[in-house]
Amino acid sequence: MRIHVLQHVPFEGPAAIGEWAELRGHSIAKTPLYETTDVPPQSDFDWLVVMGGPMGVHDRADYPWLEPEKAFIRETIAAGRKAVGVCLGSQLIAEALGARVSRNPQKEIGWLPITLTQAGRDSSVTGCLPERLEVFHWHGDTFELPAGAVHLARSAVCESQIFLYDNRVLALQCHLESTQQSVRDIVEMCADEIVPSTSIQTAERILAQTHADVSRMHEQLFGMLDRFAALG
Template sequence: MNIHYLQHVPFETPASIEQWAIHNQHSLWATRFYANDSLPEIDTLDWVVVMGGPMNIYEDDKYPWLTAEKRFIEQAINQGKTVIGICLGSQLIADVLGSKVYQGEYKEIGWFPIQLTQAAKDSTIFGSLPQQLDVFHWHGDTFDLPAGATRLAYSEACQNQAFLYDKKVLALQFHLESTKDSVRQIIGNCLDELVEGKYIQAAEQMLSRDDDFEQINSVMRHVLDSLVQQNSHDNAVGSA
């Protein structure tokens, strides 16, 4: 497959998604907005992965490329591409699908559990996973659930943590792709956000969870593999 990811800042990379793509011999390349890269033609790719970043989806005046990025994501969805959004990426997808994106009641930074909904447990993507998962978070904004989307997960601090739209569009407010190195990079660049808060952990707490990094990366691989299998099945049914 040809997988294209949209990167907003140098320190938020695909991390374990890149490892998965290399292992499965998928082509992986990027538009790095911070480096003024151009967007590719939609027809040249199979998947779009929209990464995170410290900016907000409504800061088009400060980050003019956001306008073109939203249009690109909308085109990818309309053309039936698989689109995966992580953190900021999930908020951009929600915005493109017509939902409100806004500052949440709490910032959620660190390792906190999410609960899977019954719809998630009934799905092929999340069905075999535990009801509760400890995952890595770094977000202040949140979104309303888009019309036609299926809510997949929630947490104590945030009611909409993930959704699936039209079987191929997956939005994850949290990070399953994070590795210790990628979190270390975020901490180094966003240290000012680590203030006192009900759902904000200290840097050393975040980096001490070796087993949890392995667990979320395993879940990320499972989710990606499930999307590949589901798309293959849908394509086979569609061509039958």
């Protein structure tokens, strides 16, 4: 399988998604949109993976590549290809499917739990996960559920955490792909967002829990991606 990654900043790459691809024998290529907007033709890949970033889907004045990226995502979905979005990527996919993206009532930063919905517990993609699991978060925006999408998970402060559309588009508001290095990077690069809040952890707590929990989270991610890949 050929995977193509859209990357928005150097410090938010595919991380453990890349590790999963390598272990499963899939090829992976990237377009760093902060350097170039030259995306491949649709025939050159089977999966599109859209990563996160500190910008928002509406920040087109500061990031002019957002509009052509959105068009490319819409083209990919219309072509019937599989797509996975993480954080900003999930919001871009939601908007491409006609859903509204807006500020979440609270920022969510750190290791915080998500809970599967009944549909999530029954899903062939997320049914392998425990009903409640702690995962890594770093977001201030959220998306509404696109028409026809299946709502798979929520958190205490963010209703839309995971959805599946047409058994081929998977959106993850949370960061199950994060590694120890990628967490250290985002803590360093986005340190100004760590402020006192019930839904924002300190840098020290984030890094300590990353060391303890990242391997467990990757097992859960890999199981979910294996099941997603098996969907027809």
